[in-house]
Amino acid sequence: MIAKDDIRDVLIIGSGATGAINAKVLAEAGLDVICLEQGGWIERKEFVHTHSDWGWERNSSWNPDVNARSHPDDYPVDSDASKVLMWNGVGGSTNVYGAIWPRYRPSDFRKGDEHGLQPNWPISYEDLAPFYERVDRLLGTSGLNGDPAMPPRPACPTGPLPFTPAAQRLSKAFDKLGWHWWPAEAGVISEDYDGRPGCNGCGLCNGCPRGSMTLYSQSVWPKALAAGAELKTHARVLRIETGPDGRATGVVWKNRITGALERTRARVVIVAANGVGTPRLLLASGIGNSSGMVGRNLLHHTLVGAQMWVDEPVNGHMGYVASMFSRQFAETDVSRGFVNGFNFNCLTSTPSAGEMTAGWHTGTRAPWGKGHHDWFERHFGHSIGLFAIGDDLPNPENRVFLDDKVVDEDGVPIARMHYEPGENDRRMMNYMLDRLEDIGAAAGAYEIALTDYRDKDGIYRTPAWHMIGTCRMGDAPEASVVNSWQQSWDVPNMFIVDGSVLPTGGVVNPTPTISAMALRAAEYVRDSFAELSATTRTEAA
């Protein structure tokens, strides 16, 4: 039974990074904003970071993979390959992410021109750059200006984080190879900023209850709430409703505290439910999919990793998890045998001795028995981790779709997910693994372990932090789900602001780009609100 009927200016579905930004911008403009979030707030004391068993907990009850934990705020995702990393609650996945903060590069927006195996974006790097900068100022991003491998940009609001011994060791290896490297940009403040304390180098960088890492629940939501936005938690949206004119009229949602179904109407609906939740909701609602692209072209990035051990102590358990980037291979060079490029994300190591002995990053477990303690003394404090992260090509068969039989407790079909790397991705992986071995050799590692994330049956089970592409933006309604303002082609007062709209993945962690785009879309909604309140047609912008 529908318990209530209400009407608002703007209704936002999901309170993660992009929902938070939209709530802030639109509430500050004086609009009546409500955000519905299926999870709850996480208070600082609820995080496990101050527990003595935090290492175990972050691999069990706080595991970022929804299928590796049991949490009542989650919804079922049946993946036949990828792990599904997300968090459902205020702040979304920023509660458990690492806040590595690189930008896309200009060519990432022009892959259609470059080789045609991916679409061009309908916007350019230059369109987005001002929004990157404003998001950086909002959050207090840290980093070092002047990287010759990226376009010029203003200095980060806070300076670079400490250049750890692991970073120093790797930088010498990259120098030896003649490869680019640069200290990492991070969504972590290196000094006190906006009432939040600077990073203390604890190394527990999956979420950060002290707020040095930007959790949107701490950095953005307080501003949105102060501006008058209403955030309703434990409110799971079951469907988006549309009227005869094709406009969204609002949503039906379940109050997870009382069990009641409620309806909230709105003049503009903003979907911010991530690359799995958003296509699931659109498909379950039967809207927005005249292109047939909803849920398709799921991108995760082409990912492989390495762990190396060096004689000199580097104490990689200390300091922010990412130390530096190498953009040496970021651009396409077809002589490598594939299109697109990749970055190296250089890490420190795990902050947990237990986690390292249990096979952190590459599954390299410490031996049991009499050799265990010798192994530990030789390896702990000597470990360095690396990722190679590449731009995977879209494939319509890599997708999020609805199960045709199984529904969740609310009667909504569960999300299913399929992903496997294509030919270009496999070639890139092989090349990346060879280069990781080059780095290990140049660093003088006495041991190096690689991971390709394939299980014993050969299935690529990537830790898929990045779930993008499933509601891609584009120039044409027949090939995309939203236009350049992230406005649905089919439902003119519905916007999609999460990572699902990214047509390509670039070679980087996407949250900075997703956040910048969300800010851009929010300001468009703000500035066009009167028109959006009545329009029945989406224009190609």
Add this chain to the structure above:
Amino acid sequence: MTHPSPAAQMRLTQALASLADVLLPGNDAWPSGAAVGVQHAVLRRYIEAKGEDTLAQLAETLGAHGLPLLDQSDAARTDAVSAFESNDPDLFGWLQDASYFAYYEDASVVALIAARGTPYSLRPHIKGYDLPKFDLETQTPTHGRGHYIATKDVRPVDISGLELDTRITTKWGLQR
């Protein structure tokens, strides 16, 4: 729900303690797994992860491999645990990982790590680690390497030689 009898429960705890001592034997520098109580955390976490109903099966599996390994030589204990590892790698791996985590979150083990000269804290999030600030003068890269293609300079590349549709990579990843 079938709960093990108190005696069976005690024997299961003994079996996990015995396993912990083979996985993490003590020596002059380090305590054994059982000495720091690894078995208690492992049992608690096993129940949380798998449920009480699975305890009888766990006890049966451990018992089938001779655990607890009372009054046996080191070699015999090692042989028994090796057989367990080979016969049931998934369960063994879970218990191995749980034992390692429990061992290294013990305060006395953490103190031993720190005493070796490696700064290491049981709860580092509270006070963090002292790290020197980034030194702009000495740590800013001076290599001058790196480039990007500006938007206006993006040009088509010739992909005809890649044969992505016809030349299939069958050996990839670690099998490459």
